[in-house]
């Protein structure tokens with residue numbers, strides 16, 4: 001694979017904490033994502049992956065530092081594919097209305113401009129959804145809605161892409177579409193942070209992978225670590241947020257699996 005110059009930012013988190021009500025969700029996250037890499041985030045249900053993505057989006061009342069180092073110090077554009085969205089069946093919003101909200105400030109009842117409509121059509125074509133352009137969002141199947149979420153992430157061209165389980169509900173053809181988009185983002189040099197449960201896809205498509213457990217980073221490695229039974233055991237053993245059976249040091253770091261990068265391991 002030839003080297004591509006990064007157009008996306010490096011992302012650095014230092015001692016990021018999040019507590020919702022009385023529940024600690026993120027427990028002192030230190031994490032580095034390199035500029036221009038596809039960095040997968042894996043871990044059991046409820047370990048805090050979506051909360052971390054929402055923290056990066058500025059949607060959570062976190063403490064600690066989140067820093068984006070953009071190439072040339074010029075902030076770029078961010079795309080986000082949420083885990084899923086619910087749509088009221090009675091909501092009179094079509095697929096093209098939904099996507100137009102991201103491209104024009106003019107109220108939708110005044111119409112969608114032709115240039116906007118063309119961009120929407122081009123994005124929908126990339127995900128195989130052109131034929132649903134005028135369907136109501138509430139009438140789409142789960143997989144079709146997921147494809148529309150992928151299409152909206154193509155508007156406008158992004159340098160930082162946050163993906164929260166983008167393959168959920170997709171059929172085989174949809175997965176192939178997603179893999180093409182991910183390859184295109186990687187070739188463009190965008191920085192991609194990708195939450196995913198499909199470890200085989202992570203092995204195939206990511207540059208590095210971070211394992212998360214119970215609100216903490218466990219390790220960061222190249223994806224071949226996912227073939228290592230011990231690594232997987234660390235990742236999925238004792239998964240409950242309230243499970244105190246894993247030994248901890250006084251400062252809260254777990255003895256086994258305190259966040260360790262491949263570089264640290266090699267040193």
Ligand SMILES: Nc1ncnc2c1ncn2[C@@H]1O[C@H](COP(=O)(O)OP(=O)(O)OP(=O)(O)O)[C@@H](O)[C@H]1O
Nearest residue numbers: 020023025043044045046047048049050051052241
């Ligand atoms: N708004 C909220 N208020 C209270 N607790 C929340 C809130 N959002 C998330 N949580 C809790 O935070 C924990 C982490 O949730 P999060 O959605 O980040 O997990 P996840 O790793 O993305 O899980 P999954 O793989 O199932 O999507 C869960 O225990 C969840 O119940």
